[in-house]
Amino acid sequence: xxxxxxxxxxxxxxxxxxxxxxxxxxxxxxxxxxxxxxxxxxxxxxxxxxxxxxxxxxxxxxxxxxxxxxxxxxxxxxxxxxxxxxxxxxxxxxxxxxxxxxxxxxxxxxxxxxxxxxxxxxxxxxxxxxxxxxxxxxxxxxxxxxxxxxxxxxxxxxxxxxxxxxxxxxxxxxxxxxxxxxxxxxxxxxxxxxxxxxxxxxxxxxxxxxxxxxxxxxxxxxxxxxxxxxxxxxxxxxxxxxxxxxxxxxxxxxxxxxxxxxxxxxxxxxxxxxxxxxxxxxxxxxxxxxxxxxxxxxxxxxxxxxxxxxxxxxxxxxxxxxxxxxxxxxxxxxxxxxxxxxxxxxxxxxxxxxxxxxxxxxxxxxxxxxxxxxxxxxxxxxxxxxxxxxxxxxxxxxxxxxxxxxxxxxxxxxxxxxxxxxxxxxxxxxxxxxx
Amino acid sequence: xxxxxxxxxxxxxxxxxxxxxxxxxxxxxxxxxxxxxxxxxxxxxxxxxxxxxxxxxxxxxxxxxxxxxxxxxxxxxxxxxxxxxxxxxxxxxxxxxxxxxxxxxxxxxxxxxxxxxxxxxxxxxxxxxxxxxxxxxxxxxxxxxxxxxxxxxxxxxxxxxxxxxxxxxxxxxxxxxxxxxxxxxxxxxxxxxxxxxxxxxxxxxxxxxxxxxxxxxxxxxxxxxxxxxxxxxxxxxxxxxxxxxxxxxxxxxxxxxxxxxxxxxxxxxxxxxxxxxxxxxxxxxxxxxxxxxxxxxxxxxxxxxxxxxxxxxxxxxxxxxxxxxxxxxxxxxxxxxxxxxxxxxxxxxxxxxxxxxxxxxxxxxxxxxxxxxxxxxxxxxxxxxxxxxxxxxxxxxxxxxxxx
Numbered sequence: 001x002x003x004x005x006x007x008x009x010x011x012x013x014x015x016x017x018x019x020x021x022x023x024x025x026x027x028x029x030x031x032x033x034x035x036x037x038x039x040x041x042x043x044x045x046x047x048x049x050x051x052x053x054x055x056x057x058x059x060x061x062x063x064x065x066x067x068x069x070x071x072x073x074x075x076x077x078x079x080x081x082x083x084x085x086x087x088x089x090x091x092x093x094x095x096x097x098x099x100x101x102x103x104x105x106x107x108x109x110x111x112x113x114x115x116x117x118x119x120x121x122x123x124x125x126x127x128x129x130x131x132x133x134x135x136x137x138x139x140x141x142x143x144x145x146x147x148x149x150x151x152x153x154x155x156x157x158x159x160x161x162x163x164x165x166x167x168x169x170x171x172x173x174x175x176x177x178x179x180x181x182x183x184x185x186x187x188x189x190x191x192x193x194x195x196x197x198x199x200x201x202x203x204x205x206x207x208x209x210x211x212x213x214x215x216x217x218x219x220x221x222x223x224x225x226x227x228x229x230x231x232x233x234x235x236x237x238x239x240x241x242x243x244x245x246x247x248x249x250x251x252x253x254x255x256x257x258x259x260x261x262x263x264x265x266x267x268x269x270x271x272x273x274x275x276x277x278x279x280x281x282x283x284x285x286x287x288x289x290x291x292x293x294x295x296x297x298x299x300x301x302x303x304x305x306x307x308x309x310x311x312x313x314x315x316x317x318x319x320x321x322x323x324x325x326x327x328x329x330x331x332x333x334x335x336x337x338x339x340x341x342x343x344x345x346x347x348x349x350x351x352x353x354x355x356x357x358x359x360x361x362x363x364x365x366x367x368x369x370x371x372x373x374x375x376x377x378x379x380x381x382x383x384x385x386x387x388x389x390x391x392x393x394x395x396x397x398x399x400x401x402x403x404x405x406x407x408x409x410x411x412x413x414x415x416x417x418x419x420x421x422x423x424x425x426x427x428x429x430x431x432x433x434x435x
Numbered sequence: 436x437x438x439x440x441x442x443x444x445x446x447x448x449x450x451x452x453x454x455x456x457x458x459x460x461x462x463x464x465x466x467x468x469x470x471x472x473x474x475x476x477x478x479x480x481x482x483x484x485x486x487x488x489x490x491x492x493x494x495x496x497x498x499x500x501x502x503x504x505x506x507x508x509x510x511x512x513x514x515x516x517x518x519x520x521x522x523x524x525x526x527x528x529x530x531x532x533x534x535x536x537x538x539x540x541x542x543x544x545x546x547x548x549x550x551x552x553x554x555x556x557x558x559x560x561x562x563x564x565x566x567x568x569x570x571x572x573x574x575x576x577x578x579x580x581x582x583x584x585x586x587x588x589x590x591x592x593x594x595x596x597x598x599x600x601x602x603x604x605x606x607x608x609x610x611x612x613x614x615x616x617x618x619x620x621x622x623x624x625x626x627x628x629x630x631x632x633x634x635x636x637x638x639x640x641x642x643x644x645x646x647x648x649x650x651x652x653x654x655x656x657x658x659x660x661x662x663x664x665x666x667x668x669x670x671x672x673x674x675x676x677x678x679x680x681x682x683x684x685x686x687x688x689x690x691x692x693x694x695x696x697x698x699x700x701x702x703x704x705x706x707x708x709x710x711x712x713x714x715x716x717x718x719x720x721x722x723x724x725x726x727x728x729x730x731x732x733x734x735x736x737x738x739x740x741x742x743x744x745x746x747x748x749x750x751x752x753x754x755x756x757x758x759x760x761x762x763x764x765x766x767x768x769x770x771x772x773x774x775x776x777x778x779x780x781x782x783x784x785x786x787x788x789x790x791x792x793x794x795x796x797x798x799x800x801x802x803x804x805x806x807x808x809x810x811x812x813x814x815x816x817x818x819x820x821x822x823x824x825x826x827x828x829x830x831x832x833x834x835x836x837x838x839x
Binding site for chain 2: 025041045046049069071072073081082086150151153154155156159162163164166167169176177178184187193195201203205206207218220224225228234235237238244245247249252254256257264266271272273274279280281285314353355359360365366371384386390391393396
């Protein structure tokens with residue numbers, strides 16, 4: 001059997017994103033999701049693992065619904081694509097927990113739940129007498145996950161922070177950008193997505209403990225610390241060598257001696273990602289690149305018989321590095337990114353194109369893996385295409401059951417069908433601004 | 436010592452580099468026994484990268500490797516030798532979870548694919564982390580996390596308007612994948628505990644990388660709009676950016692999303708004259724005059740230290756931060772208070788700071804209970820104590836170079 005077949009035969013049928021199944025990791029577990037956009041992704045991950053996630057919004061809807069992008073660029077809280085993307089697979093209710101009646105309803109829901117996720121400022125829930133300790137009294141099995149910029153403890157716990165501030169405080173900005181320009185953030189907010197993804201994993205740690213011990217606990221996530229995970233070896237570079245990793249534009253530095261290696265390269269119609277690596281890991285790519293240069297008649301003499309087996313990044317000088325990079329640059333500018341990637345796949349060269357969203361939607365690898373997910377939006381009379389599963393599990397495939405909820409969409413299901421409020425009681429709750 | 440969530444869980448890692456091992460950090464930090472299969476013949480990429488203790492290269496002196504490897508054990512075996520593979524098979528029988536982060540096909544070469552593993556241990560969980568997943572035409576294309584920065588397109592969102600994109604220096608998805616992968620893996624472990632069933636997890640770094648760009652992808656799918664890099668600006672806030680402060684390469688961030696905070700900001704820094712400027716009257720006008728606005732703010736920040744600016748603004752409830760470098764982070768009082776780094780005396784590295792977990796669990800706090808392993812440090816312990824290999828056999832293997 002060929003290696004490809006061996007791998008494939010070990011894989012499951014294409015049911016990794018079936019529309020609901022019994023075999024779900026968090027099937028029969030409930031999540032109450034009180035977060036704003038700092039925490040949406042956390043609940044979405046738990047929902048993809050099979051949990052019944054109930055998104056709780058303020059009456060009138062979450063503030064993030066007012067910020068784009070919007071479906072067909074129509075500014076409408078029910079057409080918000082950010083909301084769609086990260087609240088996919090959840091149910092939704094409205095509830096004002098600042099009102100006593102709303103608070104009581106929330107406590108009732110906590111009795112039915114396994115997880116509570118929140119992203120309020122530290123202390124906010126304490127004031128409403130809904131702290132972890134309180135929830136623990138109501139339901140000792142509850143896992144409560146709090147996602148905030150700096151965590152629930154420490155001198156900065158009350159600091160105000162949006163994405164850019166956390167990216168700065170977490171250290172990623174300092175090492176991103178051109179040296180002669182200011183530090184740079186990623187234009188699409190990332191820090192609270194990192195915190196949410198970590199929050200989901202940490203919630204699963206607490207979940208496992210709850211399942212084996214019967215005890216819930218409080219998971220206190222710091223977005224700053226999640227950004228800190230992203231800064232590679234910057235901390236050991238400082239603690240061991242007192243070397244501060246600095247931004248160097250589209251290069252990598254701080255890996256081998258004092259050299260930097262180009263990462264981003266211009267080609268005929270865009271950019272590609274490529275860098276020179278030494279040691280056994282780099283040999284095949286380096287040889288293949290030179291062979292390709294030879295075929296194109298642009299290989300310089302000094303590279304034709306280069307001993308890549310003896311090539312050691314640790315003793316590499318910047319001059320040598322630059323000498324190698326000049327003809328590579330020449331090769332890449334002769335081709336489009338599609339041509340370069342096609343050759344990279346054939347020749348086993350470690351190179352990838354810089355894809356646009358259009359490229360990604362058309363990518364053959366993702367198509368072959370049936371990655372995309374077309375979810376019905378009956379109100380819009382269309383299906384919307386979403387990124388699919390973050391993991392393929394052979395026994396417990398992730399599942400997508402529904403599009404993101406509309407404002408108060410499941411109020412009746414939860415308040416009437418489940419908690420038993422009558423129609424007139426619901427009207428009263430609505431008129432006093434509780435739901 | 437806190438209670439350990441994964442006490443008794445046994446994990447064997449055939450993988451290397453960052454994303455795979457960092458996924459298992461979740462298990463190791465909460466008490467699982469995680470064994471890294473290494474080899475002197477082919478050390479982990481991170482063991483051959485800077486920084487080294489005293490800048491002298493050496494596989495046990497590599498800080499990048501150690502930073503992530505706290506609480507793990509290391510065995511050195513040569514899998515290209517028959518006896519080496521025999522030991523690996525014994526470890527598979529012993530384990531609950533097998534991890535791999537090589538290019539698809541590498542494990543198959545050793546006959547250690549999922550089908551092979553199931554024959555050795557029917558309820559095994561196998562997690563395989565690769566750049567593009569186990570199937571599809573690009574599955575076996577070699578690459579590292581940095582290449583995913585191109586494939587996922589995240590590089591398009593790093594840069595200044597009308598300028599060429601700037602690559603991230605870091606392999607962004609390498610540090611992102613572990614969160615998603617660990618959530619799924621812990622779920623699979625719980626499913627096995629309840630049902631007795633193992634399974635295969637196929638994690639594609641490309642596919643995980645796209646999860647953090649979902650809104651932009653859905654925007655393109657729905658509207659054919661390609662989102663672009665916007666420098667440090669944000670359409671919903673002004674001021675919103677990075678401002679030079681006093682000192683060499685010192686900067687702060689400020690982000691103000693509404694007019695009320697803008698007014699507080701002006702009063703706090705003593706610029707009440709800005710309150711009556713029509714150019715700055717509301718968010719829309721501040722966005723139109725953003726260049727002027729940012730210049731004026733920087734004329735003020737550059738006279739102050741970044742820490743002073745942030746302290747002053749935070750007292751007034753204005754969102755801001757210091758653009759911290761590694762030294763700042765290491766001395767950050769918030770990170771210290773939360774025990775973000777785990778400090779210990781490592782036998783080769785000396786006083787060393789490990790990366791901890793980015794959250795605190797109230798009952799089962801993660802902690803350092805074992806230094807990062809030297810290459811093969813636990814070979815004898817694992818063979819003799821865990822696998823029951825006799826002293827005679829062990830000595831024979833040693834002579835035959837099985838542990839090299």
